[in-house]
Amino acid sequence: MKCVSLEKNERTAWVAMNRPEAMNSLTAELCAELVEAFAECERDAEIRAVVLTGSGRAFCAGGDLPTLAALKSRDEAEEYVKTAGRVALAIVRSAKPYIAMVNGAAAGAGFNIALACDFLCASKNAKFTQAFSSIGLIADCGGNFLLPRLAGPREAKRLMMLPEKLTAEDAEKLGLTTLVAEDAELREKTAELAARLAAMPPLALAEIKKFINEADIFEATLRREESIQSRLILGEECKEGITAFFEKRPPKF
Incomplete structure (x- = not known):
């Protein structure tokens, strides 16, 4: 079974992560299939906007902990972080507007992939958390570039260091969301936004996105994250954090 589904409806592509x-x-x-789906959207001249969402009760819970726990070498760890980072980079470098439709939990890398999108539509029941420091890691998928720019450095430090959980209302107050809707209305409201974007001049939108995103700086951030994160993944703090998560107890750092 594929980890990603792609549906095209008029001039909007709906990409769904499918590991509920x-x-x-x-x-x-999953990361490879996302990048492949994004590339297909990029090639299709009929597609003017892309919506990214998750199936089931979550948008994306971030890095897969069993995968992290199984990494044995610095090269393996760096490649895993790089693989996830390619998802965010593909969104940032795309000429087309991306909308994250956050239908539930968006944690860690999942939160940052949502932030990489140009617009973020959230369910009122959505929850957001950086989560990384709770297992001895730093943010990745460009979070160190995205969150300080969107929420400000002080809020970014609070959310990354503690790390606190945000409701959709909290995220809205910090300016992280484009709109917040009831569960039953989320897809409709997101589709309306996508239709508005699809009706706009695509070349102008692409240039606006290019100016604002500073993709070269974003990619440089990814490279730094890969280097630091791959070292931390193999360290004792991360091992204790993951073990504590599975044992349902507070970690002892």
Whole structure:
């Protein structure tokens, strides 16, 4: 079964992460399929806007912890972080507007992939958390570039260091969302936004996105994250954090 589904409806592509049993946590396979789906959207001249969402009760729970726990070498760890980072980079470098439709939990890398999108439509029941420091890691998927720019450095430090959970209302107050809707209205409201974007001049929108996103700086951030994160993944703090998560106890750092 594929980890990603792609549906095209008029001039909008709907891309859904499809590992609901694992809250759409990021495996190498899921990341590769996302990048492939994004590339197909990029090639299709009829597609003017892309919506990214998750199946089941989550948008994306971030890195897949069993995958992280199984990494044995610095090269393996760096490649895993790089694989996830390619998802965010493809969104940032795309000429087309991306909308994250956050239908549930968006944690860790899942939160940052949502932030990489140009617009974020959230269910009132959505939850957001950076989560990384709770297992001895730093943010990745460009979070160190995205969150300080969107929420400000002080809020970014609070959310990354503690790390606190945000409701959709909290995220809205910080300016992280484009709109917040009831569960039953989320797809309709997102589709309306996508239709508005699809009706706009695509070349102008592409240039606006290019100016604002500073993709070269974003990619440089990804490279730094890969280097630091791959070291931390193999460290004792991360091992304790993951073990504590599975044992349902507070970690002892």
